[in-house]
Amino acid sequence: MTDSGSILTFIIVSFCLAIILIMKKDSLPAQMKRYLALLAIVMVSISFVLIVLSFFRAGT
Numbered sequence: 001m002t003d004s005g006s007i008l009t010f011i012i013v014s015f016c017l018a019i020i021l022i023m024k025k026d027s028l029p030a031q032m033k034r035y036l037a038l039l040a041i042v043m044v045s046i047s048f049v050l051i052v053l054s055f056f057r058a059g060t
Helices: 004-023 030-058
Strands: none
Touching: 004 030
16 A cells, blocks of 8 residues: 555546546436446545555654
8 A cells, every 4th residue: 555656546546437427427328327427436445545544654
């Protein structure tokens, strides 16, 4: 977890997935939309945890 490049890439990808899902919500099938939305919620939640952890590690 010390590789900040991988963490930054994960954060960018998760937020981009969430933005794309919001922009294309009308053109996705309902079944696929549900699973992709759950995936995006999990990824964005993990990203927020990683951001908070990196702030705590920067202080030490």
